Amino acid sequence: MKDYGRVAVLYGGPSSEREISLKSGAAVVQALKSRGVDVHAIDVQPDIATRLVAGNFKTVFLMLHGRLGEDGAIQGFLEVLGLPYTGSGITASAIAMDKALSKAVWVASGVPTPEYALIDSPDGMATAAGRLGYPLIVKPVAEGSSIGITKVRDARDLARAYQLAADYGRVLAERCVTGAEYTCAILGGRALPVIRLETPQDFYDYEAKYVLNTTRYHCPAGLAPDEEREVQTLALRAFQALGARGWGRVDLMRDADGRFYVLELNTAPGMTDHSLVPMAARAAGLSFEDLVLAILDHAGDA
Ligand SMILES: Nc1ncnc2c1ncn2[C@@H]1O[C@H](COP(=O)(O)OP(=O)(O)O)[C@@H](O)[C@H]1O
Ligand SMILES: [Mg+2]
CATH class of the missing domain: 3.30.470.20 (ATP-grasp fold, B domain)
Structure with missing residues (x-):
């Protein structure tokens, strides 16, 4: 077998998808162990820098979802440390x-990709619906797991859908496929x-x-x-x-x-x-x- 050296699996972390990341990370650790890889599981906490430097790792397996783990942040950090990691780089992740x-x-x-409009105020919803039609898909620009998404069937629900998505940041309306x-x-x-x-x-x-x-x-x-x-x-x-x-x-x-x-x-x-x-x-x-x-x-x- 190829010598993978010491491999750190980064999982958990502070994002809203922490729980699923813990499960994914545990499954990956188990799989690498079963193939004889020298694997070390690290739940990402504020001491991550120290742990990565002290661990003398050869490669990092990124099993983080969402903010800080999937958005280019940890990728940039690993670039600075000079540690190769799995998956996409800074720009593509972001x-x-x-x-x-x-x-x-x-x-x-x-x-x-479905036609869309970026909405920056509740008033923008009616204009978007006029162009994209109903049902209208309203979603946060930067979330996952279908969180904050509404399929809007008529004008009465536009304001509520906007608010639900806006709780997670910028809002996108899309033509329904x-x-x-x-x-x-x-x-x-x-x-x-x-x-x-x-x-x-x-x-x-x-x-x-x-x-x-x-x-x-x-x-x-x-x-x-x-x-x-x-x-x-x-x-x-x-x-x-x-x-x-x-x-x-x-x-x-x-x-x-x-x-x-x-x-x-x-x-x-x-x-x-x-x-x-x-x-x-x-x-x-x-x-x-x-x-x-x-x-x-x-x-x-x-
Ligand atoms: N334009 C669309 N038309 C119809 N359904 C959509 C559309 N966009 C999203 N959906 C529904 O919402 C789900 C989640 O949307 P997606 O864009 O994949 O975001 P997430 O990051 O939350 O998974 C999709 O799997 C689909 O069922
Ligand atoms: Mg999806």
């Missing part, structure tokens, strides 16, 4: 965490098999993601071979347009007219044994342990 910036880059690169929902994992330079998500909820909301057991995951996704390739190519283009590297997961939806649209890129997606990237990897013949090692192999890629 852009992917910001849905407004991501969409601007995709529009400029010809990657289809009405067809099936997909996600496509990227590993190294290639797209893994596409997964289709199916929920009886109004959309793939927090409950559908983490609470209810009524969400169905289909892999293979049930697409014709050329459609599967189309989604994979689109996901890879979305990933590359933001300058992402290593691994990630692109969320997409299909409109009533059959066209696919990119919603967002997750640069450090969940890695519990029932998360989506491991599911796609399994369909490609990679065990959870194979997947974790492959992600580690790409650490520090240019």
